[in-house]
Amino acid sequence: MDTILSESDKECWKEGSCYNAHSLMGAQVVEDGVAFAVWAPHAHSVSVVGEFNEWDGRRNPMQKDEETGIWTAKISGIDQWTLYKFELKTGAEAPPFLKSDPYAYAMEVRPKNASLVYDLSGFEWGDEEWMEERGNRQSFQKPISIYEVHLASWRRKGADNNEYLSYRELAHELIPYVNDSGFTHVELMPIAEHPYDPSWGYQVTGYYAPTSRFGDPKDFMYFVDECHKNGIGVIMDWVPGHFPKDEQGLQMFDSTPLYEYGDPQKREQKDWGTYIFDYGKNGVRNFLLSNAHYWCDKYHIDGLRVDAVASMLYLDYSKGPEEWSPNKYGGNEHLEAIRFLKDFNVMIHREFPGILTFAEESTSWAGVTTPVHHDGLGFDYKWNMGWMNDTLEYIQKSAGQRSNDPNKITFPMMYNESENFVLPFSHDEVVHLKKPLVWKSSGDEPEQFANLRLLFTYFYGHPGKKLLFMGGEFAETSEWAEDRSLHWHLLEHNRHQGIKKLVDDLNALYKYEPALHQLDKDPAGFEWIALGKERPSVFSFLRKAQNPADHLLFILNFSDQNVENFSVGPFQGEQYEIILNTESEYYGGTNEGGHYGLGANQHVWMEPFSALVLKPIQQISDK
Known part of the structure; x- marks a missing residue:
């Protein structure tokens, strides 16, 4: 059988610039069946297995293209919702092992982990007006107020309040709430498929599959479409810095360190028990660049917030002196990751004008939001972690201590012109014994609520776009937990209603008053x-x-x-x-x-x- 890869496909792949790899790899529904493709250059043999062939690796072997290391096969008689995996062997006598498809458009609901054939075509989008106006709506001079959401725990249903809302139910409950509250955008904590709920989505095994916890891919398209039709932008957390060690996933994919580094000093992110992508390999670059392109193209995502950028930039991030080696210039900069981030920003802004990229970057790295052609990383915005840390440290001081440290409030304006900033009160600030926002200040309960009203007014008054994690807007009194709903009953009480009304009015003021958004950096x-x-x-x-x-x-x-x-x-x-x-x-x-x-x-x-x-x-x- 001839390979299903064209010569231009091969050249693109070998150059590491194949940002449309998602249309070539994985399982593509074609007229006479499904065309499969998987990158496994060191495998001795690869087969497609599934219910259609009784998971028998002898029945549907794949053919290897030696130039690219990509294995391909076409199988007739199967269609959408077919379960499948790839069976790989490293030698004629070696035992076979199974892997999920890295490019799968859909996957089984965890704890199952088979890939699913899925045809993305056919969804009728209704967001033409939003897409035409997106560049203007998301310009630097416009208000951007982001509501950060973990879909599994925003609100739940069922007799015991422990069932997830589907993507379509969220469209009809979350969107009106966001609109009524006055936020301009939602930011979704990672919705790519992940096996472990307490990872919050930051340990991804299905980079191309919206999690099946809430429905299928077209259900997620419906959610985004409804957001756009209601004037709400959709930002998605994206995790190109590391991936988990689950056996069905990317780790040791063809029995060798393929997606991860072979060098043990560069391979592991010990903070999270994960592996670091090898940004020097063209196959890895293709996988990640294509993934960013895919979400913006197929799902009309309006912005990508890149998680843990600091961990990508430094070779010695969270490592001891003996655990890392300098780059070729003797420094600690991770040159391959830096090149990847620049290429990502150039590609995404070229292909999707008006798209926003955000860096969660917690160090003093210079030029995060400087254009790549001026030797910056090319992001549109950087999370202002310095402002957030100073502000929350100040609000936690007693009144007497505050008078001794006004610099916590005044200092952030000393560097406000250095980057384009988002002010983040994110999920990270209300977990792991950090307390919810309302309890961070000292004093009795009325004073704590007064401090929260004061804090939010300062937040909306300070230069920088806004991000608030769900629950903060009505003074959630418990630390956030991914396994339960927010405590919506709190809105039955006057103080919590008051906080919600204040945030609503601050959002309205922020959008209505050009003084609060036109000259953030000026x-x-x-x-x-x-x-x-x-x-x-x-x-x-x-x-x-x-x-x-x-x-x-x-x-x-x-x-x-x-x-x-x-x-x-x-x-x-x-x-x-x-x-x-x-x-x-x-x-x-x-x-x-x-x-x-x-x-x-x-x-x-x-x-x-x-x-x-x-x-x-x-x-x-x-x-």
């Missing part, structure tokens, strides 16, 4: 007024739009003292009015705090742990 968009020193722990700043007259004034009282007669600032000719007070009874506060005076004699008074947002009255009346 120094003209921010001006400090009070730095938490003259009045201990009281900060104020201006956020400005491209039109300097269109600005907002934030005043934040992180102290446990009432603030009286606090000057609004020397803004001659501007008369201000309060447009948001976190102590409003509507938000669960005491209904205290206010503004008085005219012109240069304007002042505010504030309760402890509260925030005010003010706006010139003339702008209010004009709009």
Whole structure:
């Protein structure tokens, strides 16, 4: 039988630039059956096995292309939903072993792990308007407020509240909730197939298969389509840094280190008990570049958040002195991974204009969001882990300690221009005994809720796009756990309703006011007024739009003292009015705090742990 690979396919594969490998590899439904292809250059023989041939590796052997190491076969009489695996042997006398298809479009529900033949064609998309406007909607000057979601634990159903919602049910429950809350995007923790629930999806065995926990691939297409038709962008967590050691997966795929490094000093990510992709192999580059292309092409994904970028950039990440070797220049930079990340960003932005890429990068690596042609990594945004750590460290201090450390609030603006930032209050901050956001501050319960209202107002007022993990928006009181639903009954209580109303209003303010999103990185968009020193722990700043007259004034009282007669600032000719007070009874506060005076004699008074947002009255009346 002739190979099903064309000469151009072979050349593309050998160059490591085959970003459409997903249309060549795996199981492709064709007119007269299914065409199979798998990369296993060191195998002695490979067969397709399944229920159709009684899992007998002698009946459907594959043919090897020596140039690429790809094995191919066409099998008639099988179609969608056929179960299959690849049977590999390393020698004529060696025992065979089974592997799931790395490129499978669908897989069995765990703990089963067979691949499924699936035809992705035929879904009727209805998101043309969104796709046409995506580039404008996701530009740097537009608001981006992201709701981070773990689909298995956002909300559940059933008598014992322990059944998953399907992709289609999520479309009809999650999307209205996100819209009503005012978020612009959802970010899905990894939805590629994974066998172990407590990995949260970050240990992937089916990189091309939306997890079957919630339905089939076209059900997931339906979810994305409905998001787009309701004006919501979809960002997906993507994990190209490491993969698990499950026997059916990528590890030792053809009995040799194929997808992982052969070098033991580069092979293992010990923090997570996983293997590191060998970015120097063209077959691995094809697999990962094609995977990124696949999600954006086949599922209309609007952004990819790349997990654990720091672990990819450094050869010595989480390793002792004897556990790593320097690169050819004597440094600790992982040159092959850096090249891969640059190539990924170039490819994805070329093929899908308007797509966003995000780096979860926790170090001071320079140029994460600098374009590749200027020697950067080429991401659109970097998670601002420094801001997040400083802010949460500050909010956990007692009131007396806060007055001694105002730099935790002021320092992040010193480097705000260095990258395009997302401010992340992610899932990582509410697990492993870190406490939910509402309990991070000290004091009694009313003070903790007041601190949370203050924290969220600072979050929306500070330059940078926004990301909030599910449950934070209504003050979830338990640490997040992947095996249960959020505690939605909390919304029966006034304080939790108040937090939800505040987040809804902050999202609306963030989207409506250009001062809060137009000039995130531009120094003209921010001006400090009070730095938490003259009045201990009281900060104020201006956020400005491209039109300097269109600005907002934030005043934040992180102290446990009432603030009286606090000057609004020397803004001659501007008369201000309060447009948001976190102590409003509507938000669960005491209904205290206010503004008085005219012109240069304007002042505010504030309760402890509260925030005010003010706006010139003339702008209010004009709009």
